Amino acid sequence: MSKPIILTGLRANNNLTIGNYFGAMLPIIDMARTRSNDYQVNMFIPDLHSITTPVDYSAINKQIILTAKHFVAAGLPLDNPDIHLYRQSYISAHSELTWILDCFTGFGEMNRMTQFKDKSNDLAAERVSVGLFNYPVLMAADMLLYGPEYVPVGDDQSQHIEFTRDIGERMNKQFGELFTIPKTVKEQHAFFGKDQGLRIMDLQDPTKKMSKSDESGKGVIFLADTPEAAARKVMSAVTDEVAYVRFDRKNQPGISNLLEILALLQSRSLDEVVKEFEGQTLYGDFKAVVAEEVRRFLTDFQRKLHDVDEVAVTAKLEQSEKAMTITANATLLRTQQAVGLRPGN
Numbered sequence: 167m168s169k170p171i172i173l174t175g176l177r178a179n180n181n182l183t184i185g186n187y188f189g190a191m192l193p194i195i196d197m198a199r200t201r202s203n204d205y206q207v208n209m210f211i212p213d214l215h216s217i218t219t220p221v222d223y224s225a226i227n228k229q230i231i232l233t234a235k236h237f238v239a240a241g242l243p244l245d246n247p248d249i250h251l252y253r254q255s256y257i258s259a260h261s262e263l264t265w266i267l268d269c270f271t272g273f274g275e276m277n278r279m280t281q282f283k284d285k286s287n288d289l290a291a292e293r294v295s296v297g298l299f300n301y302p303v304l305m306a307a308d309m310l311l312y313g314p315e316y317v318p319v320g321d322d323q324s325q326h327i328e329f330t331r332d333i334g335e336r337m338n339k340q341f342g343e344l345f346t347i348p349k350t351v352k353e354q355h356a357f358f359g360k361d362q363g364l365r366i367m368d369l370q371d372p373t374k375k376m377s378k379s380d381e382s383g384k385g386v387i388f389l390a391d392t393p394e395a396a397a398r399k400v401m402s403a404v405t406d407e408v409a410y411v412r413f414d415r416k417n418q419p420g421i422s423n424l425l426e427i428l429a430l431l432q433s434r435s436l437d438e439v440v441k442e443f444e445g446q447t448l449y450g451d452f453k454a455v456v457a458e459e460v461r462r463f464l465t466d467f468q469r470k471l472h473d474v475d476e477v478a479v480t481a482k483l484e485q486s487e488k489a490m491t492i493t494a495n496a497t498l499l500r501t502q503q504a505v506g507l508r509p510g511n
Contacts, residue, residue, distance in 0.1 A: 170204075170205050170315045170316075171206045171208055171313060172197070172198075172208070172314055172315070172316045172317070172318070173207075173209075173210070173308070173312055173314035174197075174318050175209075175210055175211070175215075176194065176210070176233060177211075177215070177233075178229045178233045179229075179233065180229055181388050181390065182236060182389045182390075183366075183376055183386050183388055183389065184376070184430075184463075185364070185366035185375065186389075187467075189366065191237060191240045192240060192241075195237065195241050197318065198246075199241075208314065208490070209237075209242075209252075210251075210252050211252070211253050211254060212308065213230055213253055213255045214255050215304065218295060220293055231479065234482075234483065235474045236389070238474045238479060239467060239470040240470075244478055244479065244482045250490060251482050252483060252490050253483060256483075257487060259494035259498040261307075263307040264300075264306075264307040267303050267306055279302055281302075281322060282299055282302075302326050302329050305326045305330065306329060306330040306333050306334070309348055310333075311493070311498070312494065312497070313497070314346075314348055315348060315349055316349060316357050318358045327350075328351060330347075331348060331350070334347045337501070341504035341505070342504065344497075364430075366423065366430075367419065367423040369384070369400065369402075369403040369404065369423070372403075372419035372423045384402070386399075387399060387400075387460060389464070389468075389471075391464060393468075394461065396461065397457035400424070400453055400456050400457035400460050401453050403423075403453065404420045405418070405420040408421075409449065410446075410447055411425075411444055411452050412440075412444055413425050413444070421449070421452075424453065425439055427456060428443075428455065432459060
């Protein structure tokens with residue numbers, strides 16, 4: 167591989183929302199398309215991570231393919247040879263390197279991981295798995311197998327970059343140059359920009375982020391919603407009693423959220439949209455404009471999703487997995503030789 171590498175994971179989520187679409191999917195796709203001239207872009211679906219907490223195991227495989235199809239429908243090209251799309255569990259070196267790294271990782275290091283603490287707090291004690299505790303080591307293996315320079319992460323993932331650098335440098339110091347170490351968190355943010363990401367807010371509670379885990383779903387626009395149902399959610403969105411369209415996140419979060427959603431759907435700047443609608447006193451008329459744009463967007467996206475060729479998606483996965491297996495196995499063998507599990511050269 168002659169090009170430096172960017173690596174990113176595409177979580178196999180169910181019930182994707184427009185927040186996921188605009189806040190995660192489109193930025194990842196844009197990064198892949200624009201950076202692939204100068205970098206090899208590895209995009210993997212971390213299905214092994216999907217089972218660290220209880221899930222519907224019978225649906226995982228179907229969801230993986232559906233996730234890939236969603237990205238293709240959103241514009242990810244399948245014909246770019248420098249963009250690789252692969253499933254983590256289909257490359258056994260991920261699991262094998264994880265075990266080796268486990269044996270050089272301290273319990274205290276894992277115990278300090280804040281994401282484990284956050285996620286385990288949401289589970290009954292008996293449902294907190296060793297896999298959940300240990301998953302930063304798997305994340306380190308995901309990176310070190312391919313030697314990426316850059317891995318786009320938010321602040322909540324910064325600890326994992328730091329741990330990956332620590333364990334990689336620890337192994338290199340003891341056994342020689344086994345791994346290429348990712349850039350520091352500061353360098354990652356400088357390369358990608360330290361934007362904390364788009365936050366589309368819940369339509370029923372615009373003080374919190376739109377989330378697929380919302381039990382009622384009334385404030386969430388899912389990509390799988392019928393266009394008509396989504397439009398109705400917009401029409402019933404919570405606003406305020408000011409009766410004056412204005413962008414003011416603090417005092418008018420509901421109207422501000424709708425203005426931001428409209429700007430995204432129309433591919434316009436927020437300033438342009440605010441200038442057009444500011445001062446309107448009939449919230450119903452304004453909501454109707456947003457509802458129609460939501461209806462139009464979902465109609466178009468769902469048509470594109472329906473038209474995605476699943477055979478082509480599977481072929482891309484298999485092609486990438488074949489190429490990635492060669493790279494990953496070479497790194498794994500080098501590591502196995504270093505720790506004495508295979509004869510050296």
